[in-house]
Amino acid sequence: MSMTFAETLYKGYAQTIALDGPVLADERSRFQHIRIFDSPLNGRVLVLDGIVQLTDRDESSYSEMLSHVPMIEHGAVKRAMIVGGGDGAIAEEVLKHKDVERVDLVDIDDRVIALSKIHFEHVSGAAFADPRLTVRAEDAFPYLKAAETAGRYDLIVADRPDPVGPAEVLFADEFYSVVSRALAPGGFALFQTGVPHYQAGELTQTVSQLSSAFKNVGVFLTVTPTYIGGHMGLTWASNDSRLGTLDHDAIAARFEAKDFPTDYYSPAVHRAAFALPPWIARLVPGKNR
Amino acid sequence: MSMTFAETLYKGYAQTIALDGPVLADERSRFQHIRIFDSPLNGRVLVLDGIVQLTDRDESSYSEMLSHVPMIEHGAVKRAMIVGGGDGAIAEEVLKHKDVERVDLVDIDDRVIALSKIHFEHVSGAAFADPRLTVRAEDAFPYLKAAETAGRYDLIVADRPDPVGPAEVLFADEFYSVVSRALAPGGFALFQTGVPHYQAGELTQTVSQLSSAFKNVGVFLTVTPTYIGGHMGLTWASNDSRLGTLDHDAIAARFEAKDFPTDYYSPAVHRAAFALPPWIARLVPGKNR
Secondary structure, three states, X not given: OOOEEEOOOOOOEEEEEEOOOOEEEEEEOXXXXXXXXXXXXXXXXXXXXXXXXXXXXXXXXXXXXXXXXXXXXXXXXXEEEEEEOOOOHHHHHHXXXXXXXXXXXXXXXXXXXXXXXXXOHHHHOOHHHOOOEEEEOOOHHHHHHOHHHOOOEEEEEEEOOOOOHHHHHHHOHHHHHHXXXXXXXXXXXXXXXXXXXHHHHHHHHHXXXXXXXOOEEEEEEEXXXXXXXXXXXXXXXXXXXXXXXXXXXXXXXXXXHHOOOOOOOOHHHHHHOOOOOHHHHOOOOHHHO | OOOEEEOOOOOOEEEEEEOXXXXXXXXXXXXXXXXXXXXXXXXXXEEEOOEEEEEOOOHHHHHHHHHHXXXXXXXXXXXXXXXXXXXXXXXXXXXXXXOOOEEEEEOOOHHHHHHHHHHOHHXXXXXXXXXXXXXXXXXXXHHHHOHHHOOXXXXXXXXXXXXXXXXXXXXXXXXXXXXXXXXXXXXXXXXXXXXXOOOHHHXXXXXXXXXXXXXXXXXXXXXXXXXXXXXXXXEXXXXXXXXXXXXXXXXXXXXXXXXXXXXXXXXXXXXXXXXOOHHHHOOXXXXXX
């Protein structure tokens, strides 16, 4: 019997992925329905609550852009936090930067972490064994609210799923406030803000909400094929810095000094990511375009 | 009864599109199976032989990039030819340039042209009524082979479908030779070269073939959500010019003088399109990266 997974993210439009071999994991955790399987064209796939979260073949377009773009522009990220990200993909990219001293990964679901360690070792690489990484299986919201995180992080990446189920709280005004409070001077917070072609409202609303919690906000783009619908919006926020200001040569000099390979990120791709097609720019409220 | 269209382009991966209302056209022409329908998330959809060719909501990302990028860089396109393009989407963009004197649209299938005039009038705009446009329902290959087309065109856009069915001949070495011969000095030929994420071989092979027929060849990118799989490769070829050489300010000055609105194209997007992610650059043979 051949099996096919049909994504349930949208009404009236879907991607379907044939399975190649048996289902590797199919488990209802306390928070969500976790499925992992192999596929002929997309490699290994992680699905949460019916929505594709990660595939082998295109995760670099997401994890590299959410980490290297802000880290290269910041120039001296020492402490980073990942909200969610239990698969380890972003942690791996952040830890490629040798001057990073500490990464706190806070994912609410210990089962996503445990299953990813088994089935996505090739995606997380050396991350989970890196002594600079601390993994906490807990709710990121109270974690960030605690007094001791104030001003702690140079980088916070909200690797959040779509705004349904357990992640809904990660799209609330109060969440943005606690993220803002946890940033160190010069720090950047990054948020995936959906696929504008099918989730236009998510980009507009998130930028608008972030503008209340942060001084500076802006949008850049990546293209992750299985986040179906073309471009994905990535939104940055900061209280005292701006992203997208470095020119190509400065980016290239900093990246060259880093000395690690990438699949999606390059200095040219970094600059290019800030060029929004007019139809996307029109979704970004006012001064943040 | 609710109906859903499932694309048949790939084995093991597909997009499915729910229909919104009745099928508007479902007809087998001498060359292919033509279907047109409305959908809730993608607007009106044109399907040929089971493969999405055009939707209302994202056609600008394809038609604007295949026309404005080469036309802005060329600077003085007077005569243009469109191979295929019976829907009129690219013709409309080319004709937005007021200094264009003549556009020859050569599509093998008069039924695609006739049905598009009825159902995609909002996409072709004023194109089919423009006296500068000549429409020929014939095979583009012998048309280009005829002696009188030698050196005729400043721009040739091969708006070809995937290399199956009637379009297969548009991927042969001999086709590239006749296109090369039909270019005027300084002219550019443009080819859609598939979605690298799922059709990596098509990009590599087309660039390699084009390198035999033209002096200069290169790749830039667009993102058309319903050409499923993220980036689409667009390949340019010329015997005496290069694309991707103008800087942002020069592009912006030329585009501003054109004075027409766009949805996807902008001077910044034009420059950004030449930034290939490393995984795509590795698919482009040698000197053409």
